[in-house]
Amino acid sequence: MRHTHSQSAQRRSHHALAGVRVTLCESCGSPRMNHRACTNCGKYNKREALNVYKNLDKKAKKTKEKVARS
Ligand SMILES: [Zn+2]
Numbered sequence: 869m870r871h872t873h874s875q876s877a878q879r880r881s882h883h884a885l886a887g888v889r890v891t892l893c894e895s896c897g898s899p900r901m902n903h904r905a906c907t908n909c910g911k912y913n914k915r916e917a918l919n920v921y922k923n924l925d926k927k928a929k930k931t932k933e934k935v936a937r938s
Contacts, residue, residue, distance in 0.1 A: 896936070909936065 871879075889902040898908040905911065910918030921929050 890899050891902055892898070893900045893906040893909060893911065894914060895911045896906065896909040898906065900906045900908075905917040907918075908920070910916055910920035912918075921932065924932065
């Protein structure tokens with residue numbers, strides 16, 4: 869059945885997308901998505917879950933390790 873513009877608008881008032889929830893990593897302090905491992909240090913629940921050095925070349929690896937230590 870055909871609706872009025874108001875009825876369509878009222879239904880669509882619930883269609884907005886919620887923003888991504890972001891928190892700061894407990895280990896390195898960089899922004900991190902909730903329920904996801906940190907993309908900067910690879911930790912989740914203070915435990916290493918991702919190997920962040922795996923796909924880096926030798927030079928980038930060295931720089932990242934240097935930053936992680938400081
Ligand atoms: Zn981190």
